[in-house]
Amino acid sequence: MDSVVQKATELGVTAIQPVLTDHGTVRLDAKRGAKKTSHWRNVAISACEQSGRVLIPGIEEPRMLADCLDRFRTNQSTSIKAIMCDPDGESGIGQHLNPGKDIVLLTGPEGGFSQAEKIAAAGAGFSLVSLGPRVLRTETAPVTAISLLQHLAGDL
Numbered sequence: 001m002d003s004v005v006q007k008a009t010e011l012g013v014t015a016i017q018p019v020l021t022d023h024g025t026v027r028l029d030a031k032r033g034a035k036k037t038s039h040w041r042n043v044a045i046s047a048c049e050q051s052g053r054v055l056i057p058g059i060e061e062p063r064m065l066a067d068c069l070d071r072f073r074t075n076q077s078t079s080i081k082a083i084m085c086d087p088d089g090e091s092g093i094g095q096h097l098n099p100g101k102d103i104v105l106l107t108g109p110e111g112g113f114s115q116a117e118k119i120a121a122a123g124a125g126f127s128l129v130s131l132g133p134r135v136l137r138t139e140t141a142p143v144t145a146i147s148l149l150q151h152l153a154g155d156l
Helices: 002-010 030-051 065-075 115-123 141-152
Strands: 080-085 102-106 127-130
Touching (some): 002 030, 065 115, 080 115, 080 141
């Protein structure tokens, strides 16, 4: 997660929300979650210093995916495009780039998303997309997706 926070910060994301999923191997209680979040905020600060970025991305404490989807559904805006990266996605990420829309990007845990999580995300408005024919590691998928989106938007 340190690497994901660092690289996502360098690439310009505005917020990072760690999620706990059915197949994820990490389980954090409230105390450990708060400690990890503080650590990740320091990683983001260091990445900002390295990359010359002045805005530190918001980093939330880890939440269950279902809670995140409920929050997203409640706060959903027409100016947001929601994407869930999954090897079973039916379309490529480039088909979901809409100029002027912010993007919420959801990438999976070590064991991938469960079928129930995929259905819940689709119900919350997420499009299931593929990053290509390879199954990418947890730390590779977000960096790849962010880089592709920035390239397609002309920002990289």
